[in-house]
Amino acid sequence: MINEKIVEKLNVYSDEVRELAMQAIQLSESFPEKAIADQLQGIVRRLAKQQDGDDQ
Amino acid sequence: MILHSMTVENFRQFRGRHVLEFYTPSMGQSNVTVIFGENGRGKTGLFRAIIFCLFGERRLSQDGDVPLEELQLVNVSALADNPGQPIRTVVELKFTHREQTYHLRRAILGMQDGDRVIEEEDEKSLFLITADGNTKPVLATEIDAVINNILDRRVKDYFLLDGEKIERLTRASIEQRREISVGIRNLLNVDALEIAIKAVGRVAKTLDNELSSSSHEDLSRLLKRLGDNEEEQDNSKNRLEKLADEICLARKEIDKTDKALDEFKEIRHLLERRKSLEQNLQEMERQAVDALSEMRNLVCKATALIMAPTVITVFEHIDSRKQKGELPSEIRRDLIERILMEKRCICGNEICEGSEAYSHIIDWLKRTSDVTTQDAALNLWRYMSEMRHHFSDDADLVEKRLQQYGNINSSIGNLNHSLENVSNQIGTSERQDATKLDVHRTNLQKGIIDLEANAQNIQSQLENLQQENDRLRALLKEEKLKVGKNDELSRRSILAHDTQDALIDIHKQFTSEIKDLIGASATILFRELLDKEGRENLRTIVVNDDYSLQVLDRYKKPFLANISAGQRQIMSISFIAALAIIASPGDKIEIPLFMDTPFGRLSYDHRRNLINKLPTLASQWILLATDTEFRRQEAQLLKNSGRWGKFFMLRPSSNGNTEIVEQDISSVMAVLRNEED
Numbered sequence: 001m002i003n004e005k006i007v008e009k010l011n012v013y014s015d016e017v018r019e020l021a022m023q024a025i026q027l028s029e030s031f032p033e034k035a036i037a038d039q040l041q042g043i044v045r046r047l048a049k050q051q052d053g054d055d056q
Numbered sequence: 057m058i059l060h061s062m063t064v065e066n067f068r069q070f071r072g073r074h075v076l077e078f079y080t081p082s083m084g085q086s087n088v089t090v091i092f093g094e095n096g097r098g099k100t101g102l103f104r105a106i107i108f109c110l111f112g113e114r115r116l117s118q119d120g121d122v123p124l125e126e127l128q129l130v131n132v133s134a135l136a137d138n139p140g141q142p143i144r145t146v147v148e149l150k151f152t153h154r155e156q157t158y159h160l161r162r163a164i165l166g167m168q169d170g171d172r173v174i175e176e177e178d179e180k181s182l183f184l185i186t187a188d189g190n191t192k193p194v195l196a197t198e199i200d201a202v203i204n205n206i207l208d209r210r211v212k213d214y215f216l217l218d219g220e221k222i223e224r225l226t227r228a229s230i231e232q233r234r235e236i237s238v239g240i241r242n243l244l245n246v247d248a249l250e251i252a253i254k255a256v257g258r259v260a261k262t263l264d265n266e267l268s269s270s271s272h273e274d275l276s277r278l279l280k281r282l283g284d285n286e287e288e289q290d291n292s293k294n295r296l297e298k299l300a301d302e303i304c305l306a307r308k309e310i311d312k313t314d315k316a317l318d319e320f321k322e323i324r325h326l327l328e329r330r331k332s333l334e335q336n337l338q339e340m341e342r343q344a345v346d347a348l349s350e351m352r353n354l355v356c357k358a359t360a361l362i363m364a365p366t367v368i369t370v371f372e373h374i375d376s377r378k379q380k381g382e383l384p385s386e387i388r389r390d391l392i393e394r395i396l397m398e399k400r401c402i403c404g405n406e407i408c409e410g411s412e413a414y415s416h417i418i419d420w421l422k423r424t425s426d427v428t429t430q431d432a433a434l435n436l437w438r439y440m441s442e443m444r445h446h447f448s449d450d451a452d453l454v455e456k457r458l459q460q461y462g463n464i465n466s467s468i469g470n471l472n473h474s475l476e477n478v479s480n481q482i483g484t485s486e487r488q489d490a491t492k493l494d495v496h497r498t499n500l501q502k503g504i505i506d507l508e509a510n511a512q513n514i515q516s517q518l519e520n521l522q523q524e525n526d527r528l529r530a531l532l533k534e535e536k537l538k539v540g541k542n543d544e545l546s547r548r549s550i551l552a553h554d555t556q557d558a559l560i561d562i563h564k565q566f567t568s569e570i571k572d573l574i575g576a577s578a579t580i581l582f583r584e585l586l587d588k589e590g591r592e593n594l595r596t597i598v599v600n601d602d603y604s605l606q607v608l609d610r611y612k613k614p615f616l617a618n619i620s621a622g623q624r625q626i627m628s629i630s631f632i633a634a635l636a637i638i639a640s641p642g643d644k645i646e647i648p649l650f651m652d653t654p655f656g657r658l659s660y661d662h663r664r665n666l667i668n669k670l671p672t673l674a675s676q677w678i679l680l681a682t683d684t685e686f687r688r689q690e691a692q693l694l695k696n697s698g699r700w701g702k703f704f705m706l707r708p709s710s711n712g713n714t715e716i717v718e719q720d721i722s723s724v725m726a727v728l729r730n731e732e733d
Contacts, residue, residue, distance in 0.1 A: 003245045004641065005569070009562045013554075020555040021252065021562075028251035029208070030201075036255035037262070040552075044259055048548040 016047040057153040057206055057647050058087075058675050059106070065146040066131040067108075068101040071713040076102070076704055078648075079676065086701035088671050088694060089678045092686055093706030098714045099680035103216050103650050104129075109147040109162045111200075111209045112177065118220055128173050130166030133711040135173065142167045144178065150185075153206045153646075157185035160203070207647055208242065215645075217632055218652040225605065225631060226624035237603040239632070243639035244570055246563070253559045260552035261286075267549055272539050275546075278532045285525050292518045299511045306504045313497045320490040323482050327490060330478045337471040340464055347461040354457060357450040364447045371440035374433050383433050385424040392421045529553065570638070571599040577634035578627075582607075584669055585626045587661035594619065597627060597634075605631060621657045629654065629666070633673055648676035655685045664693050671699035688728045695721070 006025065010018045023043050027036040058079055065073045078089050091099050100116075107113055114127045134143045146163040163179040182199045183191040194202055203209075224235050241247040268279040320327070351358075377383040391402070396417060399407050407414050424430075533553070536546040578597040586594060594615065596608040607627060609615040619627070636645040649670070655663050667690065671677050677699075679686070694700040703724050709715045719727050 003566075003639075006245060006249065006562060006566060009565060010558070013558045016551055017555045017558050020256070020551060021559055024252035024256050024555070024559070025245065025248050028248040028255060029204075029245075033251055033255045033258065036251065037258035040255060040259045041262070044263075044548045044552055045544075048544055048551055051547060051551065052544065 016051055020044060020047055057151055059648050059678075060150040060152065060157075061148075062102070062105065062109075062150075063146070063148040064102070064105050066134045066143055067105050067129060067145050067147055068131065069098045069712060069714045070101070070716065071131045071133055071709070071711075074716045076702075076716060076718075078678070078702060083701045085671075086699055087674070087676045088697075088699045089676070089702040089704070090686060090694070090700070091678065091680050091704045091706065092683070093714070094683060094708075097706035097708065099706060100216075100218070100652060103652075103680070105147045106149065109149045109160055110203050110207060112162060112180070113209070116216070118216075118218060125172060128166075128175070129164060130173060130175055131713070133713055135166060135168050136711075139168065145175075146179075158202075158206075159183040159185055159191065160199075215636065215647050216650040216652060217629065217654060221632075222625050222628040222654065225628035226621075232605065233603040236599065236605060236631070239635050240567075240570060240574070240599075240603070243635055244566075246567060246570070249559060249563050249566070253556060253563060256552055256556045256559060260549065260556055263545065263549040263552055267536075267545055272535075275532070275535050275539060278528060278535055282525065282528045282532060285521055285528060289518060289521045289525065292514050292521065296511055296514050296518070299507050299514070303504055303507050303511070306500050306507065310497055310500050310504075313493050313500065317490060317493050317497070320493065324490060326478055326482050330475065330482065333471055333475045333478060337468065337475065340468045340471060344461065344464045344468060347457065347464055351454075351457050351461060354450075354454050357446075358454045360443070361447065361451055361454060364444070364451070367440050367447075368444055371437060371444060374437040374440075377433075378437065382423055383437075384430050385420075389421065389424040389426050392417060392424060396421065571601075571603075573638055574631070574634050575599045577638060578630045581633055581669070581673075582627060582630040585630060585662065585665045586623065587659065587665070590619075590623055590626070594623065597630060599631075622659055622662055625654070625657050626662055626666075633670070637673065645674040647674075648678055649674040650678045650680065652680045653682055653685050654679070655681070655690065660689070663690060667693045668697050671697060683731050686728075687732060688725055691724050691728055695724075 007022070010021050013021070020040065020043060024036060024040055027039055031039070060079050061075060061077045063073065063075045064070045076089075076091075079087065091102060093099050100118075104114070104116060107116065108129065114129055115122075115124065119127060130143050130145045142165045144163055144165055146161065148159070148161045150157070150159050152158070159182070161179065161181045162177075164175045165178040166173055166175045180196060180199060182194040182202060184194065185191055221235070225232055241250075264279050264282070268276045268283070374383060395401055395407065396414075399409070399414075401407055401413070405413075407417065533550060536543075536550050539546050575596070575598045578599075579595070582594070582597050583591055593609050594607055595610050595612070598606045598608060600606055605616070605627065606614050607616045607619060616624075616627075633645065633649075636647065636649070637643060640646040651670075654666070658666065681690075700721055703719045703721055705717045705719055705727070706714050707717055
């Protein structure tokens with residue numbers, strides 16, 4: 001459960017940054033740092049592709 | 057979250073099955089439950105049961121380092137009465153959270169095995185109760201996640217306010233700062249934010265490593281420089297951490313030294329007295345030596361005093377013969393002898409033997425001394441005359457010196473006696489010297505100053521490195537963007553870095569804002585809970601950058617060191633309540649607030665304010681109270697508030713067990729009267 005104030009502050013950033021940040025915070029409530037980093041790699045790849053798709 | 061009911065079976069000192077109903081919808085706003093019992097009856101045990109049921113944990117923060125094996129949950133007498141048989145310990149909770157009702161059940165099986173008791177998880181189930189009364193089970197693998205969503209296990213202990221926690225928060229110590237830091241970080245997800253920052257940073261670094269081994273030369277070079285910069289930053293941060301640890305250790309050592317010096321405060325006045333006595337003794341001994349020296353100089357005079365009576369007698373004898381004219385005689389002896397020999401007087405008359413004149417002359421002869429003797433007697437008379445005038449002065453002087461020496465010796469004797477007494481009071485020679493402790497403390501202080509100066513330098517270096525880092529990142533981003541148009545790896549790297557930067561920014565703003573918010577919220581509560589006198593002077597609660605608490609007075613000056621124990625307690629409660637409110641989505645603490653004997657140091661006005669205010673802040677207030685804390689006065693206040701829902705008494709039953717007895721609120725006053733009697 002992410003604090004609402006943090007969610008509010010994330011709104012000023014791009015969709016991809018916001019999504020990656022929220023995923024990272026949510027995962028950090030249950031998993032250790034390394035495990036989170038491993039999971040985030042896949043998310044980053046997806047979002048980067050999504051960004052590329054949007055740009056195109 | 058509102059607890060409806062709890063069932064405990066063979067849990068700790070609760071033998072058999074016991075049900076506590078905290079709340080039913082028909083009770084409306086009566087959200088206060090009082091659990092009343094003497095020490096050791098199981099009040100905290102009931103909170104422990106809730107934590108066990110929710111999270112499967114048996115340890116509370118107040119347990120400290122107690123080994124887990126000693127935190128036995130299975131009822132001891134049930135085990136003893138059923139040797140060789142496993143005993144099931146069950147806790148069930150029925151609660152509502154955000155309009156969803158849950159029924160949670162957790163059980164363990166306990167069995168005596170020699171000297172120890174083995175406890176194993178036996179059952180765990182969670183049901184969602186639907187509006188129409190049906191139940192929907194939650195998968196066993198999802199139970200923990202559902203519960204964690206309702207109440208994060210990291211903050212489970214935060215809603216039990218016991219005297220110890222309240223006390224910890226009032227002390228301006230490392231423990232206080234840690235407690236506050238933990239509370240803010242756990243309750244408000246700050247720690248999650250910090251882990252997220254590190255995790256995203258790890259991803260960014262991995263991607264940069266991949267990029268640096270790519271063929272883009274400028275990019276590789278920038279990444280290398282950035283890598284070196286970050287390595288240097290990490291080294292600086294490690295050094296800073298080490299310095300912080302050293303400073304922390306030094307401060308702990310100072311605390312330890314202060315505690316030792318505190319012990320010395322009791323005997324410090326004795327140490328000072330001893331020093332003063334020793335100085336006096338030294339002075340007296342010096343005076344004794346001087347007095348003795350002076351007395352040696354008076355030996356001759358003193359010796360003469362021994363002869364004084366004889367001298368006076370002789371003098372008086374000579375003097376009396378002088379007075380009689382016998383000394384010196386009127387006619388010289390040799391002349392009288394010539395007169396007798398010539399038998400002719402100096403006037404020319406003849407003196408016949410046997411005549412009266414002849415007899416007188418014979419008598420005269422007898423009375424006269426020879427010239428030498430007379431001269432000697434006269435000289436003696438003169439000498440003695442002078443001498444005896446000094447006797448009195450000399451005697452006075454000698455007597456004075458003797459007396460003085462006697463007094464000095466007497467003082468020396470008294471001083472030695474006093475010293476012995478003081479030394480006995482000070483104790484054995486194994487005690488450390490307070491002076492050495494003072495010196496040690498001073499050295500520690502100096503050490504801390506040096507360490508802090510060192511830390512300051514490293515911090516400045518770190519700031520410079522960070523500035524350089526920002527510059528390199530900006531260049532790197534430009535380079536990546538140049539390359540990134542056709543390079544997915546670069547885009548990923550940029551995204552990871554942007555996200556990390558965003559999280560770092562948010563962390564900075566959030567922690568700063570949240571401390572201000574908590575301070576403001578705690579201040580409002582604080583002023584509502586304080587009595588009139590307290591409100592006049594105490595104005596604001598502040599959470600400092602280092603997570604310590606401070607209270608400002610009406611002049612905006614720090615005042616925490618001067619507030620009373622009761623006011624400190626109110627401050628702690630205000631802070632925790634404010635933190636809990638801010639962590640909750642609405643303006644109420646949405647988790648039941650347990651308070652274990654909170655009234656101990658509070659005056660009547662404070663108790664009244666607490667009883668009136670807290671039920672409005674929390675969804676539920678469960679007050680664990682002893683007979684000395686919750687009396688008719690407090691009961692009446694609670695009754696008047698209209699918030700009192702339930703009253704349970706924990707009564708001793710057999711074999712160290714406890715039974716839970718519900719009392720009707722209307723009969724509580726009579727019950728409490730009996731208890732007080």
